[in-house]
Amino acid sequence: MPKLIRADSTSTDFQALVKLLDAELAIRxxxxxxxxxxxxxxxxxxxxxxxxxxxxxxxxGAFRPFEKEGQVEIKRMYVLPECRGRGxxxxxxxxxxxxxxxxxxxxxxxxxxxxxxxxxxxYQKAGYSRIExxxxxxxxxxxxxxxxxx
Numbered sequence: 431m432p433k434l435i436r437a438d439s440t441s442t443d444f445q446a447l448v449k450l451l452d453a454e455l456a457i458r459x460x461x462x463x464x465x466x467x468x469x470x471x472x473x474x475x476x477x478x479x480x481x482x483x484x485x486x487x488x489x490x491g492a493f494r495p496f497e498k499e500g501q502v503e504i505k506r507m508y509v510l511p512e513c514r515g516r517g518x519x520x521x522x523x524x525x526x527x528x529x530x531x532x533x534x535x536x537x538x539x540x541x542x543x544x545x546x547x548x549x550x551x552x553y554q555k556a557g558y559s560r561i562e563x564x565x566x567x568x569x570x571x572x573x574x575x576x577x578x579x580x
Contacts, residue, residue, distance in 0.1 A: 432489075432518055433482040434525050439475035443487035444506075447480075451490075451508035458545040475505065477533075479525045481518050488513040491522040493530055496539050497565075502530045504540040507549065519552050527580045537579050539564070543572045550574055 437444060474494070481489035489509035493502040504526060509518045527538055540558070542549040558576040567573035 432521060434521060435480045435482060436529065437478045437480055439478055439492070441478060441480060443480055444478050444490050444492075447487055447490045447508050447510075448506055450510070451506060454508075454511075455543075458543065477502075477526070477529060478506075479522055479529070481509070481522055483513070489518045489522055491519075491526050493526050493538070496537075500534065500536045502535050502538055504538055514548070520556065523552065523556050527578070531580050535580065537577060539575065539577050541567050541573050541575050544574055545572065553578075 439445070475492045477494065478490060478492040480487050491507040492505045494505060495501070496503040504523070507519060507522065509522075530538060538558075539561075540553065541563075542553065544550075553576050556578070558578045561575050561577045562568075563570060563573050563575045567575055
């Protein structure tokens with residue numbers, strides 16, 4: 431099983447993985463990437479989990495407070511392409527949910543895109559249900575918003 435480490439957004443490994451994530455999303459989302467990028471700032475993320483294999487950061491995820499007390503939003507989920515398909519994202523997601531619950535939260539929300547079918551599948555398999563798009567994603571055709579009670 432991979433090694434999971436709690437951190438925050440000052441982690442250089444997290445910052446490096448997020449750059450790779452943003453590069454991939456720029457390709458997948460095309461012209462819409464600039465719209466999404468404004469909501470994905472990482473400088474204030476206090477709850478980050480990194481996944482390591484043999485001292486190499488291979489994946490990450492984070493959460494931040496959401497609209498109401500007891501709610502968090504899952505952000506910046508990413509696994510290196512050569513490491514996908516081995517359950518790393520599932521381990522990261524479960525660890526984020528556990529940490530959020532430890533802090534007294536009861537619900538996780540997230541937004542992903544229709545151009546990320548692997549992410550949609552991951553979240554559905556993990557028990558997330560599709561909900562009406564929220565906030566800045568309300569009228570964005572490419573956005574898929576989901577929720578899970580933890």
